[in-house]
Amino acid sequence: MRLLAPALVTTAVLLSACGTTETPTSTAPASAAGGPVTVTDSRGKEVALDAPAAKVVVLEWGETEIVTSLGVTPVGVADVAGYKTWNSVVPLPADVKDVGKRNEPSVDSIVALDPDLVIVAEGRDTALVGRLEQYVPVVVTKSSDAAGNFDRLRSDVRMIARAVGKSAEGDRLLSDMDTALAEGREAVEAKGAGGTPFVMADGWSQGSTVSIRPFGKGSLVSDAAEAVGFTNAWTGDVDPQWGLGATDVEGLTALTDPRTMLFYSASEDDVFTTGLAQNPVWQRLPFVANGKVVKLEPGTWTFGGPKSVVHVAEQFVKAATA
Structure with missing residues (x-):
């Protein structure tokens, strides 16, 4: 499945990964154009x-x-x-x-x-x-x-x-x-929406079972959302490399704050619409009942580079300031 896109996702999350905090650096002095x-x-x-x-x-x-x-x-x-x-x-x-x-x-x-x-x-x-x-x-x-x-x-x-x-x-x-994130945060705070709790997820179905993958603290999407003033409401376990968790629709019932917004990604199969729409547990979730479910635009890559980070952040800002 394409949404299992990062290089690895842990077995507990779904299927594997781990990472360290060592960061790559450049060791040679700046070279002349075209030089070594x-x-x-x-x-x-x-x-x-x-x-x-x-x-x-x-x-x-x-x-x-x-x-x-x-x-x-x-x-x-x-x-x-x-x-x-x-x-x-x-x-x-x-x-x-x-x-x-x-x-x-x-x-x-x-x-x-x-x-x-x-x-x-x-x-x-x-x-x-x-x-x-x-x-x-x-x-x-x-x-x-x-x-x-x-x-x-x-x-x-x-x-x-x-x-x-x-x-x-x-x-x-x-x-x-950095400039786009700072401007986004200013817009969110000006609207009085700073600190808005959110949960971000993607998902897939196997038969009649819908699996949900929350993006916890430390995921790139969470960092982007927090940079513009949101607060990640997902407190379940996540893997150390990608910051991803694993749950089902029942697991989302732990999110009880009526201010919480759900953002989700589905560039192909949208299980949040097709697999959950008629589910009574889903229908009772506060963000569903309150109309605070936001689908990210198709083609929004949640594990991308700086331009994807800005694209994600802009959609969070738009939802908070609408």
């Missing part, structure tokens, strides 16, 4: 390039968004069709090559593109990284860290930007994000 570049990735490994990478293959959608936002068109991306469905904020040109699934890309397809660099998210098959490194330099991003996702995002953006020779563009991308 060295970055240190999330493994703590120094990756040296003879020049900023111009031909880049990216194997995760958030990182694909970042590279494209920096003004570099990837020569190859894993699951191009999926990216176009789930991330509409930063479109891909039609000629970007598909190199297979994100969890099982084709090494042959990647190598055939003769890239200068491959960008891989932490948590993917480590054997894949080793195989790719026989042919091409690889940098591994942190991709998510519920202990500090904004700090992690900044590190990933700056590392990628340096690797592709776009450090100034990376700084501007982050600055634009």
